[in-house]
Amino acid sequence: MTCSSARIAHINPEELPKVSNFIPADVYLAKMAFDDDTREDAYRLRYQCYLASGHIEPNNSGLFSDDYDLLPNSRTIVLYRDGDPVASVRVCLLLQGAGQRSPCYDAFPETLDRIMRDAAHAVSGPVRVAEYTRLVRDPSLDRGGAIVYLLYRIASYVSMMSHAQITIACVRKSHASFYRRLGYQAETTPQPYPGLKCRMQLMSSDRKRFDELRAAFPIMDPFTTATGPLDDFMSGGAVYLRAGDLR
Numbered sequence: 203m204t205c206s207s208a209r210i211a212h213i214n215p216e217e218l219p220k221v222s223n224f225i226p227a228d229v230y231l232a233k234m235a236f237d238d239d240t241r242e243d244a245y246r247l248r249y250q251c252y253l254a255s256g257h258i259e260p261n262n263s264g265l266f267s268d269d270y271d272l273l274p275n276s277r278t279i280v281l282y283r284d285g286d287p288v289a290s291v292r293v294c295l296l297l298q299g300a301g302q303r304s305p306c307y308d309a310f311p312e313t314l315d316r317i318m319r320d321a322a323h324a325v326s327g328p329v330r331v332a333e334y335t336r337l338v339r340d341p342s343l344d345r346g347g348a349i350v351y352l353l354y355r356i357a358s359y360v361s362m363m364s365h366a367q368i369t370i371a372c373v374r375k376s377h378a379s380f381y382r383r384l385g386y387q388a389e390t391t392p393q394p395y396p397g398l399k400c401r402m403q404l405m406s407s408d409r410k411r412f413d414e415l416r417a418a419f420p421i422m423d424p425f426t427t428a429t430g431p432l433d434d435f436m437s438g439g440a441v442y443l444r445a446g447d448l449r
Contacts, residue, residue, distance in 0.1 A: 228348070228445040230288070232356045235278035236438045241271070243287035244278050244336075251338035257398045268305075268397050270294060270335075275302045277360050278336070281353060281443070289339035291353045293360045298328035305396045306333045306372050310404045313389050317368060317406055325367050332361035334371045348445040351421045354384070356435075356443060358412065359424035363436055367409050372402035384422075385411035421445060 235241040245265035252258040252266055270276055275296065281289040294304035298318045307314050318329040334357050339349050361369055373381055375392050382388075385407045392401035416423035424432065430442035 229283075230349075230352055230443045230445075231282040231440050232352075232435070232443055233280055233282065233440045234435065234438055235280055235290075240280050241267075241278065243280050243282075244290040244292075245271075247280070247287055247290045247340060248336055248338050251341050252398065254341040255400075257400050266397075270303065270305055270396075273303060275304070279353070279356055279360070281339075281349065281356075287340070288343060289349050289353050290336065291334060291338075291357045292336040293357050294333040294335060295360075295364045295366065296331040296333065298322070298330070300328070304333045305335050306370055306404060309372065309393065309395050309402070310390055313404055314370070317370070317389065321368055321408070329368060330364060330366045331368045331370060332357075332364060332366035334369065337371075348421075351419075352443045352445060355422055355424050355426075355429065356441070358416070358422065359429075359432060359435065362424060369407045369409075369412060370404060371406075372404050374400055374402060378403065378405065381405050385415050 233240055235244050242265065245267045249258070249261075249264055249266040253260060258266060271278060271292070273294070276292055276294050278292045279290060280287050294302075294306070296302050296304055296307060296314075314331070318331065321329045334354070337350070337353055337357075339353075343349065358369075369386075370389075371381060371386065372395055378388060382405075386405040387407070388403055389406050390404040392403045395402035420426045420428070423429075428444040432441055433439070435441045
């Protein structure tokens with residue numbers, strides 16, 4: 203696949219730190235979309251994925267973006283393999299009472315307000331929420347789930363660094379069972395959702411359930427040894443992710 207991402211250097215597995223359970227073919231590079239080229243890679247992946255699924259109409263640009271992408275509380279991540287963009291996810295960070303926007307908040311404001319009120323008694327200060335949205339992968343790839351877990355792993359790092367106590371996602375009904383396995387619970391029935399023709403339902407989890415999940419399944423843990431150094435990721439540095447045979 204030929205995209206602007208050709209500028210991303212190919213990964214040489216021999217230059218990466220050695221860890222157990224390392225399979226070179228499973229090395230990916232994750233990068234935050236702070237620059238125009240990386241954002242375009244994310245938008246092109248979204249367009250390809252949503253068009254293939256019938257959730258959007260074709261357009262001349264071959265890109266799909268929305269008003270939420272450039273909000274200060276949005277973080278878009280792109281996953282690369284051998285220099286090509288293969289998957290992307292956006293994390294929208296919300297602080298209770300701050301008046302911030304996200305797709306979920308605009309679609310389900312009363313439900314999300316209730317979720318934050320219910321969580322407030324257990325935290326000090328306003329509740330922090332991380333919404334995972336626009337999770338896509340190249341539709342030409344194998345339908346295996348490893349790349350989704352890697353997206354979830356790096357998105358969870360952003361969530362943890364923002365000290366989010368609640369994680370939310372709006373998902374299609376056919377994907378709800380997958381999210382239940384990740385510790386999410388349904389908060390609404392499927393309803394109209396900004397930007398897509400399909401209906402989505404709001405699901406939520408919390409930090410306790412996520413900590414239990416990452417302890418049981420290291421592939422979900424941002425701090426597994428299969429994740430490269432994360433020091434510069436939030437400011438735009440790239441980080442490698444490896445699936446290997448982690449379970």
